Amino acid sequence: MNEASNKQPGVVALWAKQWGLDVYRYCRKLLTSDSEAEDAMQVVFLQAVQDFEQFRDPGSELHWLLSIARHRCLDRLKMLRRRPPSAEEEEGMDVPSDGRGADGALEDSEVAREVAKCLDELPAHTRTAIVLRYHEQLSYESIEALTGTKAGALRVRVLRGLVQLKECLEERGVSW
Amino acid sequence: MTCDRFAQEGLSVYPVTPERAAHLASCADCQALADRFQRLERLIAKAHGDAQPPPGWEARLEAVVTRGQRRSKSSRAAWVGAGVLAAAALGVFVLRAGPEGEPKSSVTALVELPTGMRAASAAVGGKYRIETRAWKEARVWLNGKTLVGRCPGGPACEGSGPSLRLNVPLAVAGEYRVMVLKAGEGEPLDEPATLDEDVRLVRQRHGQYEVLEPLSVY
Numbered sequence: 004m005n006e007a008s009n010k011q012p013g014v015v016a017l018w019a020k021q022w023g024l025d026v027y028r029y030c031r032k033l034l035t036s037d038s039e040a041e042d043a044m045q046v047v048f049l050q051a052v053q054d055f056e057q058f059r060d061p062g063s064e065l066h067w068l069l070s071i072a073r074h075r076c077l078d079r080l081k082m083l084r085r086r087p088p089s090a091e092e093e094e095g096m097d098v099p100s101d102g103r104g105a106d107g108a109l110e111d112s113e114v115a116r117e118v119a120k121c122l123d124e125l126p127a128h129t130r131t132a133i134v135l136r137y138h139e140q141l142s143y144e145s146i147e148a149l150t151g152t153k154a155g156a157l158r159v160r161v162l163r164g165l166v167q168l169k170e171c172l173e174e175r176g177v178s179w
Numbered sequence: 180m181t182c183d184r185f186a187q188e189g190l191s192v193y194p195v196t197p198e199r200a201a202h203l204a205s206c207a208d209c210q211a212l213a214d215r216f217q218r219l220e221r222l223i224a225k226a227h228g229d230a231q232p233p234p235g236w237e238a239r240l241e242a243v244v245t246r247g248q249r250r251s252k253s254s255r256a257a258w259v260g261a262g263v264l265a266a267a268a269l270g271v272f273v274l275r276a277g278p279e280g281e282p283k284s285s286v287t288a289l290v291e292l293p294t295g296m297r298a299a300s301a302a303v304g305g306k307y308r309i310e311t312r313a314w315k316e317a318r319v320w321l322n323g324k325t326l327v328g329r330c331p332g333g334p335a336c337e338g339s340g341p342s343l344r345l346n347v348p349l350a351v352a353g354e355y356r357v358m359v360l361k362a363g364e365g366e367p368l369d370e371p372a373t374l375d376e377d378v379r380l381v382r383q384r385h386g387q388y389e390v391l392e393p394l395s396v397y
Binding site: 013015016019020023024027028031032037038040041044045048049052053111112114115116118119122133134137138158165168169172179 | 218229231
């Protein structure tokens with residue numbers, strides 16, 4: 004049990020120090036810009052303050068925070084889908100690949116970075132489905148419950164997304 | 180069945196049928212392709228695993244949480260929730276309020292954008308809304324050199340009396356800083372040339388002031 008498990012609203016500040024980065028990284032997978040992810044992270048912790056009385060499972064703080072994050076990021080995506088990408092996002096989409104070793108091969112972490120960039124280029128609904136499926140290991144039925152999109156359509160979406168990712172990596176000359 | 184078609188038909192997203200399993204077992208190319216997709220799936224799980232928020236994120240998060248807790252403590256938790264949701268819906272984000280324990284310095288600075296929230300930056304075209312009940316004057320400086328808003332007196336000023344409200348258009352890129360003040364004794368602080376001079380004059384006459392964290396507009 005960690006110090007953040009006391010039943011005091013102030014512990015959310017400790018959670019923010021302890022798990023802020025985890026929440027940010029989770030949000031960053033779903034949202035394509037650093038600032039969007041940071042905004043979402045802040046909203047997550049604000050909601051944690053607000054809903055603190057509902058938290059009843061000490062030891063699963065991060066799980067609780069990430070479940071809040073999932074909903075808030077999905078809300079955010081719905082809102083963002085109604086607007087074109089910002090200049091910042093467009094710039095972020097065009098970062099050249101780097102980190103290539105002397106033998107031309109990329110380290111695993113570098114390949115993961117290239118995958119991250121390619122993920123950012125996917126349409127939001129495709130990226131969401133892929134992240135929920137492969138990062139969170141959710142079943143298609145669970146994703147359907149979260150997003151309202153039928154499991155069959157999600158499978159097609161994920162499959163197309165994987166193919167797009169594969170093509171994106173090939174275009175960047177990343178071997179994986 | 181070609182490997183391409185095998186991939187298109189759902190190499191990794193559909194359950195492996197006996198027919199597919201049999202093909203996979205007998206087709207080295209398909210097996211290699213399946214291995215690649217599985218590796219891709221593992222890489223997706225790692226993607227953004229080392230992402231770092233913009234510098235200063237910890238302080239900004241702490242400020243947001245502290246503010247939320249303060250409101251919660253004063254039995255206004257419901258207001259916070261509604262505020263967060265409303266802020267998300269309107270694309271408004273609370274950037275900074277006054278320091279804890281000093282209600283006299285309470286200032287709310289909001290960025291209103293047509294596109295959504297921003298934590299410490301905004302895009303040209305948004306509106307910077309500043310509201311305070313505790314200070315006599317509020318000024319908004321662009322790059323510390325151009326006064327782009329003031330209240331009372333400026334065109335962006337929408338409030339009067341004890342409540343000051345400014346709605347400053349973020350017309351050009353740069354760093355916007357809000358200064359709130361009570362000037363103290365002496366001549367009115369009319370046309371300071373820079374933010375630094377503004378601060379210096381207020382100090383000189385033992386006035387009170389606060390300069391908010393900068394808002395970067397791109």
